[in-house]
Amino acid sequence: MANAMLQQTVGGTLQLLSNSGTHCNVGNRSVRLLPKGFKLEVEFSKRGIYSSGKRKFNVIQASTSQTSVVGPLLAPSSSDTVDSHMKSNEVALILIRHGESLWNEKNLFTGCVDVPLTNKGVEEAIEGGHRISNIPVDMIYTSSLIRAQMTAMLAMTQHRRKKVPIILHNEDERARAWSKIYSEDTIEQSIPVITSWKLNERMYGELQGLNKQETADKFGHEKVHEWRRSYDIPPPNGESLEMCAQRAVAYFRDNIEPQLLSGKNILISAHGNSLRSIIMYLDKLTSQEVITLELSTGIPMLYIFKEGKFIRRGSPVAPTEAGVYAYTRRLAQYRQKLDDMLT
């Protein structure tokens, strides 16, 4: 039976769309789950892991304005043997900057303008996927921009586990109801893709759409470099990296880190600056150190999250027939299980 996954407003109410009539302990309350398709609102005061018998409900960070159920897709069944051994205190976190976009190709400031990938960007996403094809992925987070979503979906075409990434639609009740999946087996063979504007590229304000070289010619190379690579100086009516970090890192800590702690292996497909701000948090970089951090398009970066610590392991290389190198013993075991499953 699929567990329901919940979003909740800390100190507020929890809405639970349940598919069974069992009880669920939420905080210090034991509440009865309503039959399928009903909503249940309960009060509780903190987030955490709540269990109803053997079923666990990961209560994840709230959306402040609305609560919604992200659906059973987020709770792969423990019967999934290939992945279940990874549910331990060690999980993989993969970050990937989107492949080259049409405005990267034209050297235009892009920011939050929603442009697609170039052919080269598509190829980069596929190659990036080849490099992570043996690393477990239980959940995918992307920005709300198509270039990051295309990169994630194209990369996952290369994954050897062949689970299907499915973008969750929680915009409203109809979106949730109309995108519901009615097969447990199909759910187990799916990977939830959660999109959020908080992972978007920094908003480049009045530079969006301008050519970077022409802008440097107009305002001076120093000024443009300051807009592009300082930590706390925003472009005209845009976001500084610090402002971008305030939303991107907060989203990571409130929504993604709890999933890592619950044993989920996660892929984040986002942007140069939103990822620079997250890496600044993961690697504990100073505002001076992050200035020199650059991310190439379509190149995945692997972290191992273990005992609450992020260990950067670099960019995975594509698996070769000869090379059986894995970054940790558990990743080697996962790869072996894939080999066994696919032979």
Ligand SMILES: O=C(O)[C@H](O)COP(=O)(O)O
């Ligand atoms: O938004 C853009 O223009 C690029 O994705 C990132 O630009 P930058 O490398 O100049 O910050």
